[in-house]
Amino acid sequence: MSYGEQPSKESLREVKREFKERRKAEQQQAKDAQAYWDQQSGRASKRGGRTAAIVGVTAAALVVAAGGAAAVVKVGPFAGTDAAARAGASGAPTSSTPAAPTASPTSAAPSATPSATAALPFAGSPAASWKPGFAGLVAPTAARVGIYRTAQVKAAYAMTVKYLSKALLDPGVTFKGEMSQVLTTLGPGFPAYAKQQHSTWVRTKGKKGFGYVDLANRFHPGDWVVLAPGRSKGRVGRATLKGQFVRVPFVFTTAYWVRPAKGGAPRAIAVRRSGYLQFEGYGPHNVWLRQWYSHYISSASVCGSDWKQPDYLEAWVDRAAVKGTAGGSDPSFDMTDPDAVEPGSCFTNTSGF
Secondary structure (H helix, E strand, O other): OOOOOOOOHHHHHHHHHHHHHHHHHHHHHHHHHHHHHHHHHHHHHHHOOOOOOOOEEEOOOEEEEOOEEOOOOOOOOOOOOOHHHHOOOEEEOOOOEEEOOOOOEOOOOOOOOOOOOOOOOOOOOHHHHOOEEHHHOOOOOOOOEOOEOHHHHHHHHHHHHHHHHHHHHOHHHHOOOOOHHHHHHHOOOHHHHHHHHHHHHHHOOOOOOOOHHHOOOOOOOOOEEEEEEEEEEEEEOOOEEEOOEEEEEEEEEEEEEEEEOOOOOOEEEEEEEEEEEEEEEEOOOEEEEEEEEEEEEEOOOOOOOOOOOOOOOOOOOOHHHOOOOOOOOOOEEOOOOOOOOOOOOOEEEOOOO
8 A cells, every 4th residue: 555545444454463463562561661660760769869870761662553552651642644544553652761870970080171271172082083063973874674675774864863963962952951853853743742751751750751861962051051062973873673663773972062151161071872763664765763762871970979950961060079979999981982881880981071
């Protein structure tokens, strides 16, 4: 059936059949996601709040077919625009649940804060040699992946790059807290879905839904003055087939050249964000978002601290004055190395930021 045609009875029966096959697996996935959240949120409550800089996002998918819907963990309406939706099926992207932070640089992490007299942006930091702005966001050459045609993979890459360009480098997002330009990159139905999930997250104090910091690098407005465009180092990974979806992984460390809003020396802050977007195809040339995962690590965090703005990046203006967890035996980790294995605990930042 081509895009735009009326669905046949046979196509509707096929949608229902596929829905029934998926439902059992998705219900188990939902239980797993809930168990994970229960475990993580329990640990978070014992610590007394968000205390570190890696924020995880877990997920469960939703499929709605003619005649019924699969009830899963933390999902909301998502207006599908593909042929399946026209046939009576619509989908929701992965429902994201913030997990308790697990790691951040210790207060003893090395720092390369330049002096106030440094004339050039990012002087004295690793980002001095990085490509400026969007130049660092490049996707691989598209090629067929399993059932997904080259054109569909190309579309998945394009959506991923567009999302990252807004989530990591748009100053309206990163320093003013705006989100509309990020949400619209993930499909026409995603903004309404995300706003509903974020409202739930605020109302339940993080127990349900997801925070915007799980999607984008947002500094708390008013803390910093941006002095130059950001720079990113990392990669969009090659697309792979994950079940019925095509997954596009990413890992980028983005450097921001800022100074404290209340005065102080310019400095570089690095934020590493990694995760993936998963897509399902519709038509021979297009895809739509079905699942996502994302988390971040901030060079301006303090391991064991009590960050009071959980919907924004942990980025302390004066790290030295923040009480945290003492280091000493923490593993070393270079947050600018896209191949480095991310630690599951406090770590010593060896990146130079």
